[in-house]
Amino acid sequence: xxxxxxLAEKLSRFDETWVPKIVGELNxxxxxxxxxxxxxxxxxxxxxxxxFMVLEGRMRIEFRDETIELSKGEFVIVPHGVEHxxxxxxLAHVLLFEPATTRNxxxxxxxxxxxxxxxxxx
Amino acid sequence: xxxxxxLAEKLSRFDETWVPKIVGELNxxxxxxxxxxxxxxxxxxxxxxxxFMVLEGRMRIEFRDETIELSKGEFVIVPHGVEHxxxxxxLAHVLLFEPATTRNxxxxxxxxxxxxxxxxxx
Numbered sequence: 001x002x003x004x005x006x007l008a009e010k011l012s013r014f015d016e017t018w019v020p021k022i023v024g025e026l027n028x029x030x031x032x033x034x035x036x037x038x039x040x041x042x043x044x045x046x047x048x049x050x051x052f053m054v055l056e057g058r059m060r061i062e063f064r065d066e067t068i069e070l071s072k073g074e075f076v077i078v079p080h081g082v083e084h085x086x087x088x089x090x091l092a093h094v095l096l097f098e099p100a101t102t103r104n105x106x107x108x109x110x111x112x113x114x115x116x117x118x119x120x121x122x
Numbered sequence: 123x124x125x126x127x128x129l130a131e132k133l134s135r136f137d138e139t140w141v142p143k144i145v146g147e148l149n150x151x152x153x154x155x156x157x158x159x160x161x162x163x164x165x166x167x168x169x170x171x172x173x174f175m176v177l178e179g180r181m182r183i184e185f186r187d188e189t190i191e192l193s194k195g196e197f198v199i200v201p202h203g204v205e206h207x208x209x210x211x212x213l214a215h216v217l218l219f220e221p222a223t224t225r226n227x228x229x230x231x232x233x234x235x236x237x238x239x240x241x242x243x244x
Binding site: 002003004005006007008024025026027029031048049050051055061063066068069070073074075076077078079082097098099 | 124125126127128129130146147148149151153170171172173177183185188190191192195196197198199200201204219220221
């Protein structure tokens with residue numbers, strides 16, 4: 001549990017987009033890294049708040065009533081129940097903090113859906 | 123809750139070391155930023171796992187049986203119950219992710235102690 005994690009090294013291990021990888025676990029929460037490119041699916045998480053922190057590149061989180069632009073070193077917390085859509089105009093590297101129970105597409109079923117228990121650990 | 127947070131901007135607002143500032147809250151957890159310089163006090167948290175991620179500079183976490191060196195873009199998760207001491211040879215900017223209940227010096231009382239409910243929000 002006290003192993004050091006280098007985020008860039010973890011991100012160098014995969015190319016696929018929209019597939020979060022678990023890189024840490026604490027207090028029932030996961031730390032994940034993910035690559036985003038393009039537009040994701042609109043969704044919401046019924047119970048889980050979700051944090052998006054940009055590590056490389058830039059992205060935006062679209063809400064139904066506003067859009068938040070994020071650059072490297074910036075984060076936003078999306079409260080549970082709030083519909084949102086991540087969009088990355090170019091490849092972005094993103095860190096996620098969220099409960100271990102979080103399903104990537106929330107209450108929506110989509111080609112991108114991966115059940116929480118099927119996520120890969122890097 | 124959907125306000126964007128820029129970590130560098132938050133860190134520019136204070137100079138004091140060893141005083142974590144709350145910059146986000148989700149799922150009963152706090153996201154904090156803190157400046158470290160020098161050696162902290164040995165302590166442990168009875169119930170809370172604690173994540174240290176280096177944003178600028180470098181630091182180390184000393185455990186009783188090993189030391190982990192951390193540079194920018196690296197993190198470590200210290201499991202609850204495990205005695206540890208953060209040390210920063212030079213000024214380091216660090217992100218903490220831990221339960222809202224976490225007391226900065228754990229079960230130890232020290233000049234650095236700040237009760238969780240007294241932490242400043244930036």
